[in-house]
Amino acid sequence: MNRGFYIGRFQPYHEGHHAMVERIAGEVDELVLGIGSADQSHTARNPFTAGERIMMLTKATADLDIFTYAVPIEDLNRNAVWVSHVQSMSPKFDVAYSNNPLVVRLFEEAGVEVRSSPMFRREEFEGTEVRDRIANGGEWEELVPESVVETIHEIDGVNRLHEILDSDT
Numbered sequence: 001m002n003r004g005f006y007i008g009r010f011q012p013y014h015e016g017h018h019a020m021v022e023r024i025a026g027e028v029d030e031l032v033l034g035i036g037s038a039d040q041s042h043t044a045r046n047p048f049t050a051g052e053r054i055m056m057l058t059k060a061t062a063d064l065d066i067f068t069y070a071v072p073i074e075d076l077n078r079n080a081v082w083v084s085h086v087q088s089m090s091p092k093f094d095v096a097y098s099n100n101p102l103v104v105r106l107f108e109e110a111g112v113e114v115r116s117s118p119m120f121r122r123e124e125f126e127g128t129e130v131r132d133r134i135a136n137g138g139e140w141e142e143l144v145p146e147s148v149v150e151t152i153h154e155i156d157g158v159n160r161l162h163e164i165l166d167s168d169t
Protein backbone atom coordinates (compact mmCIF):
# COMPACT_ATOMS: atom_id res chain seq x y z
CA MET A 1 0.00 0.00 0.00
CA ASN A 2 1.43 3.32 -1.14
CA ARG A 3 0.23 6.71 0.08
CA GLY A 4 1.02 10.08 -1.53
CA PHE A 5 0.78 13.66 -0.24
CA TYR A 6 -0.08 16.65 -2.46
CA ILE A 7 -0.17 20.13 -0.98
CA GLY A 8 -1.65 23.29 -2.46
CA ARG A 9 -3.64 26.30 -1.39
CA PHE A 10 -6.45 25.21 -3.75
CA GLN A 11 -7.90 28.75 -3.98
CA PRO A 12 -9.92 27.34 -5.69
CA TYR A 13 -9.29 23.69 -6.70
CA HIS A 14 -8.99 23.90 -10.52
CA GLU A 15 -8.52 21.62 -13.57
CA GLY A 16 -4.70 21.85 -13.29
CA HIS A 17 -4.87 20.40 -9.77
CA HIS A 18 -7.37 17.81 -10.99
CA ALA A 19 -5.08 16.70 -13.84
CA MET A 20 -2.28 16.31 -11.30
CA VAL A 21 -4.51 14.23 -8.96
CA GLU A 22 -5.61 12.02 -11.89
CA ARG A 23 -1.97 11.38 -12.72
CA ILE A 24 -1.11 10.67 -9.08
CA ALA A 25 -4.04 8.21 -8.92
CA GLY A 26 -2.11 5.97 -11.33
CA GLU A 27 0.89 5.86 -8.98
CA VAL A 28 -0.42 5.46 -5.41
CA ASP A 29 -3.35 3.77 -3.65
CA GLU A 30 -4.25 6.65 -1.32
CA LEU A 31 -3.67 10.39 -1.45
CA VAL A 32 -3.55 13.00 1.28
CA LEU A 33 -4.56 16.42 -0.04
CA GLY A 34 -2.87 19.00 2.19
CA ILE A 35 -4.83 22.25 2.28
CA GLY A 36 -2.04 24.80 2.65
CA SER A 37 -2.46 28.20 4.32
CA ALA A 38 -5.49 26.66 6.06
CA ASP A 39 -5.64 29.60 8.47
CA GLN A 40 -6.13 32.07 5.61
CA SER A 41 -9.48 33.13 4.11
CA HIS A 42 -11.45 36.17 2.91
CA THR A 43 -8.47 37.81 1.19
CA ALA A 44 -7.83 38.36 -2.53
CA ARG A 45 -5.16 35.62 -2.63
CA ASN A 46 -6.93 33.25 -0.22
CA PRO A 47 -10.68 33.88 -0.49
CA PHE A 48 -11.96 30.46 0.63
CA THR A 49 -11.85 28.90 4.10
CA ALA A 50 -10.26 25.52 4.82
CA GLY A 51 -13.76 24.05 5.23
CA GLU A 52 -14.90 25.37 1.86
CA ARG A 53 -11.77 23.97 0.22
CA ILE A 54 -12.43 20.59 1.88
CA MET A 55 -15.85 20.58 0.17
CA MET A 56 -14.28 21.38 -3.22
CA LEU A 57 -11.60 18.67 -2.98
CA THR A 58 -13.83 15.99 -1.50
CA LYS A 59 -16.57 16.35 -4.10
CA ALA A 60 -14.21 16.80 -7.07
CA THR A 61 -12.21 13.66 -6.25
CA ALA A 62 -15.16 11.46 -5.21
CA ASP A 63 -15.42 9.74 -8.61
CA LEU A 64 -11.70 9.05 -9.01
CA ASP A 65 -10.26 5.61 -8.42
CA ILE A 66 -8.26 6.72 -5.38
CA PHE A 67 -9.05 7.16 -1.68
CA THR A 68 -8.37 10.75 -0.57
CA TYR A 69 -8.06 12.50 2.79
CA ALA A 70 -8.22 16.31 3.00
CA VAL A 71 -6.01 17.65 5.80
CA PRO A 72 -5.81 21.38 6.64
CA ILE A 73 -2.22 22.60 7.19
CA GLU A 74 -1.78 26.04 8.77
CA ASP A 75 1.19 28.19 7.76
CA LEU A 76 4.20 28.35 10.04
CA ASN A 77 6.78 31.12 9.94
CA ARG A 78 9.67 28.64 10.08
CA ASN A 79 10.49 26.85 6.84
CA ALA A 80 13.13 24.69 8.55
CA VAL A 81 10.52 22.82 10.62
CA TRP A 82 7.61 22.99 8.17
CA VAL A 83 7.95 19.36 6.98
CA SER A 84 7.74 18.12 10.59
CA HIS A 85 4.65 20.29 11.02
CA VAL A 86 3.09 18.71 7.90
CA GLN A 87 3.98 15.20 9.09
CA SER A 88 2.42 15.90 12.49
CA MET A 89 -0.93 16.73 10.83
CA SER A 90 -1.09 14.12 8.06
CA PRO A 91 -1.53 10.37 7.81
CA LYS A 92 1.92 8.88 7.06
CA PHE A 93 2.90 9.14 3.38
CA ASP A 94 5.59 7.59 1.17
CA VAL A 95 5.97 10.26 -1.49
CA ALA A 96 5.18 13.99 -1.76
CA TYR A 97 3.95 15.63 -4.97
CA SER A 98 4.61 19.31 -5.70
CA ASN A 99 5.64 21.69 -8.47
CA ASN A 100 6.51 24.44 -5.96
CA PRO A 101 10.34 24.81 -5.74
CA LEU A 102 10.38 25.74 -2.02
CA VAL A 103 8.11 22.82 -1.12
CA VAL A 104 10.25 20.43 -3.21
CA ARG A 105 13.43 21.64 -1.49
CA LEU A 106 12.00 21.40 2.03
CA PHE A 107 10.77 17.82 1.50
CA GLU A 108 14.02 16.71 -0.16
CA GLU A 109 16.12 18.20 2.63
CA ALA A 110 13.96 16.26 5.11
CA GLY A 111 14.67 13.02 3.19
CA VAL A 112 11.17 12.65 1.69
CA GLU A 113 10.87 11.45 -1.92
CA VAL A 114 9.30 14.18 -4.09
CA ARG A 115 7.77 13.91 -7.56
CA SER A 116 6.98 16.86 -9.81
CA SER A 117 5.05 16.97 -13.07
CA PRO A 118 4.76 19.23 -16.09
CA MET A 119 2.25 22.06 -15.71
CA PHE A 120 -1.10 21.38 -17.43
CA ARG A 121 -2.30 24.36 -19.55
CA ARG A 122 -0.81 26.72 -17.00
CA GLU A 123 -1.87 29.90 -18.87
CA GLU A 124 -5.47 29.09 -17.85
CA PHE A 125 -5.24 26.50 -15.08
CA GLU A 126 -3.88 28.82 -12.42
CA GLY A 127 -5.60 29.91 -9.20
CA THR A 128 -4.74 33.56 -9.80
CA GLU A 129 -6.39 33.46 -13.25
CA VAL A 130 -9.54 31.76 -11.88
CA ARG A 131 -9.87 34.33 -9.06
CA ASP A 132 -9.33 37.23 -11.50
CA ARG A 133 -12.05 35.92 -13.80
CA ILE A 134 -14.51 35.39 -10.91
CA ALA A 135 -13.84 38.88 -9.58
CA ASN A 136 -14.10 40.54 -12.99
CA GLY A 137 -17.14 38.71 -14.35
CA GLY A 138 -15.16 36.52 -16.78
CA GLU A 139 -15.72 32.91 -17.90
CA TRP A 140 -14.27 30.99 -14.95
CA GLU A 141 -16.56 27.95 -14.79
CA GLU A 142 -14.67 26.04 -17.50
CA LEU A 143 -11.43 26.22 -15.47
CA VAL A 144 -12.70 24.21 -12.48
CA PRO A 145 -14.55 20.88 -12.02
CA GLU A 146 -18.36 21.10 -12.06
CA SER A 147 -18.61 20.33 -8.32
CA VAL A 148 -16.34 23.31 -7.57
CA VAL A 149 -18.66 25.59 -9.56
CA GLU A 150 -21.52 24.32 -7.39
CA THR A 151 -19.61 24.81 -4.15
CA ILE A 152 -18.59 28.37 -5.07
CA HIS A 153 -22.21 29.22 -5.82
CA GLU A 154 -23.42 27.50 -2.62
CA ILE A 155 -21.11 29.67 -0.47
CA ASP A 156 -21.87 32.87 -2.43
CA GLY A 157 -18.20 32.93 -3.45
CA VAL A 158 -18.66 35.17 -6.49
CA ASN A 159 -20.10 38.00 -4.39
CA ARG A 160 -17.43 37.44 -1.75
CA LEU A 161 -14.68 37.94 -4.34
CA HIS A 162 -16.39 41.04 -5.72
CA GLU A 163 -16.59 42.53 -2.22
CA ILE A 164 -12.97 41.65 -1.38
CA LEU A 165 -11.84 43.29 -4.63
CA ASP A 166 -13.94 46.40 -3.95
CA SER A 167 -12.62 46.78 -0.41
CA ASP A 168 -9.00 46.37 -1.64
CA THR A 169 -9.25 49.33 -4.01
Ligand SMILES: Nc1ncnc2c1ncn2[C@@H]1O[C@H](COP(=O)(O)OP(=O)(O)OP(=O)(O)O)[C@@H](O)[C@H]1O
Pocket residue numbers: 007008009010011015016017020097098099100117118119120121122125126127128129
Ligand atom coordinates in the same frame (compact mmCIF):
# COMPACT_ATOMS: atom_id res chain seq x y z
N1 LIG B 1 -1.93 23.86 -14.19
C1 LIG B 1 -1.23 23.14 -13.31
N2 LIG B 1 -0.64 21.97 -13.67
C2 LIG B 1 0.08 21.24 -12.79
N3 LIG B 1 0.30 21.60 -11.52
C3 LIG B 1 -0.24 22.74 -11.09
C4 LIG B 1 -1.04 23.57 -11.96
N4 LIG B 1 -1.45 24.65 -11.25
C5 LIG B 1 -0.91 24.50 -10.01
N5 LIG B 1 -0.19 23.37 -9.92
C6 LIG B 1 0.56 22.89 -8.76
O1 LIG B 1 -0.34 22.51 -7.76
C7 LIG B 1 0.22 22.82 -6.47
C8 LIG B 1 -0.73 23.69 -5.72
O2 LIG B 1 -0.88 24.91 -6.40
P1 LIG B 1 -1.74 26.13 -5.87
O3 LIG B 1 -2.87 25.63 -5.05
O4 LIG B 1 -0.88 27.18 -5.29
O5 LIG B 1 -2.34 26.64 -7.27
P2 LIG B 1 -1.89 27.79 -8.24
O6 LIG B 1 -2.71 27.64 -9.45
O7 LIG B 1 -0.39 27.79 -8.41
O8 LIG B 1 -2.40 29.04 -7.39
P3 LIG B 1 -2.14 30.60 -7.29
O9 LIG B 1 -2.20 31.17 -8.69
O10 LIG B 1 -3.26 31.00 -6.41
O11 LIG B 1 -0.79 30.79 -6.62
C9 LIG B 1 1.58 23.47 -6.75
O12 LIG B 1 2.57 22.46 -6.67
C10 LIG B 1 1.42 23.99 -8.15
O13 LIG B 1 2.67 24.13 -8.81
Ligand SMILES: NC(=O)c1ccc[n+]([C@@H]2O[C@H](COP(=O)(O)O)[C@@H](O)[C@H]2O)c1
Pocket residue numbers: 007008009010035036037038074075076077078079082098099100102103106
Ligand atom coordinates in the same frame (compact mmCIF):
# COMPACT_ATOMS: atom_id res chain seq x y z
N1 LIG C 1 6.88 27.87 6.44
C1 LIG C 1 5.69 27.62 5.98
O1 LIG C 1 4.66 27.86 6.60
C2 LIG C 1 5.53 27.01 4.62
C3 LIG C 1 6.60 26.55 3.89
C4 LIG C 1 6.34 25.98 2.63
C5 LIG C 1 5.05 25.89 2.14
N2 LIG C 1 4.04 26.38 2.91
C6 LIG C 1 2.65 26.34 2.41
O2 LIG C 1 2.43 25.22 1.62
C7 LIG C 1 1.54 25.56 0.58
C8 LIG C 1 2.25 25.32 -0.72
O3 LIG C 1 1.32 25.36 -1.67
P1 LIG C 1 1.57 25.94 -3.14
O4 LIG C 1 2.43 24.95 -3.81
O5 LIG C 1 0.21 25.99 -3.60
O6 LIG C 1 2.19 27.31 -2.97
C9 LIG C 1 1.13 27.03 0.79
O7 LIG C 1 -0.05 27.07 1.54
C10 LIG C 1 2.31 27.56 1.58
O8 LIG C 1 1.96 28.66 2.42
C11 LIG C 1 4.24 26.91 4.10
